[in-house]
Amino acid sequence: MSLEDTAFEFKGQHWRLSAGRAIYWEEEKALIVADLHVGKSAHFRKAGIAVPANIVQEDLYRLQQLITKYHPEKVLIVGDMFHSSANNEVQYFKIWRRQFAHIAFELIEGNHDILEPALYEDLQINLHQVLSLRNFYFVHDREDKPSVLEGHYLISGHIHPGIRMVGAGRQSLRLPCFYFGIEGAVLPAFSGFTGLYSLHPEADSAVFVIAEKKIFRIFQ
């Protein structure tokens, strides 16, 4: 079964929201993801906590599938691409990256992106503090938004958003989601090795929950 996506027209643009935790922006031919945390499991292992290594392989494989599906011209990573200092998973990424030499990788820096600039160059990743495209500002942590928004809409990551749902029979679930609020949107964490932070949705916001390989818009 392949990853489902759903069409969303928003702020005059056409977006495809994928259950693979990415957005394809049709007008810009851009695939947008956040919080990859490549190297997180290796980081744990270095500290003596035995976490399996397959996570990064699975995550990058999914990214590969998304690239193959949408054929983007560029990939925008809205922060926390790498989890910490260089380790073997970064090497793995370098090799993986070679498959897509023709695609630009734009990284909007997050709190975890602390590698040497030369290394990013080597990996063919372009660095940005904040990226402005059409009337959208891409910034990792929405708290770091520019002081003057000027009609721009924010797109950020960092919080690994989740949403809580309830049902009859005292059922409750927490699921990762795409959240489109008044001022800005928050992207779900791409990596599987992350927790969830429950969002309180504002009135008139758009929420899309990800349920395994499917995606649903939930109306309030």
Added chain:
Amino acid sequence: MKNTPGWQAIEQWLAAKDLKPFTFQEEAWEYYLQGRSGLVNAPTGFGKTFSLFLGAVIRWINEEPEYRSKKHNGLQLLWVTPLRALAKDIGRAMEEALHELHIPWKVGIRSGDTTLAVREQQKKQMPEVLIITPESIHILLSQKGYAERFAGLHTIVVDEWHELLGSKRGVMVELGLSRLRGLNKGLQTWGISATIGNLEEALDVLMGNTSRQTAIVRADVHKAIDVQCILPDEIEKYPWAGHLGIKLLHKALPVIMESNTTLLFTNTRSQSEIWYQQILKACPELAGAIALHHGSIDAELRIWVEEALHTGTLKLVVCTSSLDLGVDFRPVDTVIQVGSPKGVARFLQRAGRSGHRPDAVSKIWFLPTHSLELVEAAALKDAMKANMIESRMPVIMAYDVLLQYLMTLGVSDGFESNEIWQEVKGTFCFRDLTTDEWQWIISFLTTGGEALQSYDEFHKLHKVGDTYHCVSKQQAMRHRLHIGTIVSDAMLKVRFLTGGYIGVIEEYFISRLTAGDSFSLGGQNLEFVMIKDMTVLVRKSKSKKSIVPSWGGGRMPLSSNLGKMLRRKFHEAMAGTAQEEEILVLQPIFDLQQLLSHIPKEDELLMEQIETQDGYHLFVYPFEGRLVHEVMATLLAWRISQQHPITFSIAMNDYGFELLSDQPIPLDDTNAQEYFSLENLTIDLQRSVNATEMARRKFRDIAVIAGLIFQGFPGKAKANRHLQSSASLLFNVFNDYDSQNILLRQAFNEAFFYQMEEARLRESMDRIYHNKIVITFPQRLTPFCFPIKVDSLREQLTSEKLEDRIKKMTLFTYE
């Protein structure tokens, strides 16, 4: 042995005080001096300490003619105690005796409270007697050159062994003993235990596979106990569910006033805070004569309360299990137990906290917190009369503790695999450990496990020659900080702005408060000011209303002994043959249950199907105790879900369980019986555990103990957040990528098989299968179902597709 100089010296010393040794003490000394290991079964306050301590002293006097002058003899006797607070009292008693006997031995204490200066001193010169906690034994084993410190050690006494047995701290003791025995094969081991149902097994666990002659010495002590119930006047108006019992407070007051000093036990810390506040409100004249004592109150304040109890200046102390262990408080003549103590042993132990004058009767009052609890009271009294004391089930295959222990050895002097494998296999806990499992454990610590070829960069232990060592100073430091098996949620200290600590509060609770909010702790109303340096700063609150915090704590399940008694009592009550006052008072409740639903006969199983706003409920009443019900409910839910896509919310208590769904539950008298069939039971049980979150919850503690989750350096918690990862994440990762992970397996085992006796479950299932199943459809909630329905600790189980569930759900609205 009586004619030896040592024994004579002791007799003379006691005679000078007009005392004689008790028979059981002489028995213990005799066996000890013969070189045996064993167990002394004696309650607190009857000379158990001296039954073994003086044995070691006699031996010393016999072996050393110069005993009055020989100093600095190195460690002779290790005294293990579960509580730091007990250590001081024991130490004092020992020092007094040594002084009067003119023996220049030193008595030291080693626990979490021991200062750095004292630790350094102990490093240079070990005292002859060291009183220590299980965790501190491991801390000593984590230090380089530890073998030297234990060179002259010949005797280990494990005090309150019944308290340590049945928990992972007991496993720490077993492992510590295995290493100390490895250093000295001639070590003598003795345990001191209160009465439990399996004393022989308790001794086996303590001995491991050492071959020594053993003995069990029992103190011949009988205490008269008087149990009374505080009964509600109008049972119809008494709550059907709940755990506070405040409605009966006015009836507890005369009991308190007429007694000299009362201990009022509640089952949770929040309950104790609420009771304290309410009593003060009802009787302001008690201010100054009433105190609060529980585990989250600052140690100094607790010590103050304990001292005041000794001097008889307090009329009432509201407390939790925090006052279960410890020295006797002579002035205490009454105990009130609020809510079910869930076990006979605990009830007897608490009753025993009163009446310490010679020939005094221990008086205990039972105060029910909801009406059906009265049946438990009657069951409790019967179980006491029949002397049905619970057994403490030893923990087995605690891989997490083993991982921690091996790391401890790796951090100090390293260990040789074969040597330690033999020692570990010799313990009760790990006697069935296979070579495969041992290999897995060593792999996990060195390369991170074999399932994942790419466990690069993982180095906890390195093999140097034949020994395994930890070479990272940082890892070693982190490890030493977290030695122990008590896992608690992040707690923050609470302190007045102007100074003075009050206690600790859970981080989760504070995170939901804003500055200015009031909460109570230690019986005081406090206004939250701010958090600084991981400390909650407060000032006295002027507000009349304040929130009582709740601390996450396990629900106590009914012991299986009491469970059996409970069933019997319920049937007697329902059949109308019960005589006890507590049950007769309940008649109107039973009448109502009969009217709305049905009262099951001895050979019947009652099920109720009720529809409410919450959904469709199925209540089942086997009366087998919470643990069995948890398993049975999950099994039933799973079996139904295999026939039909459905999602259940599951709850249970000691009388029965509930399955709640958003759709009608497809169970009626045509298919109910087969759900209790024994066919495929084992595999169905395994599958049903997998379908819930039970194992995931157990995994958290296991992950912390095994060193997978780093809880941060004290005061530096922020800096290490990058290493903190929720246990749930790790559980997912292991479940997906490393399903053979030994810690995962432990989590599943702890969730299910070790928490209930499978034989007992089979027995109940079989009984039910042959019973008549009666299903009723009450139009209203019944007295039986009410306590289960309001229980908030729920499990979820589903066989529906996630997308189908989502379609029926809505976003949660936050207030």
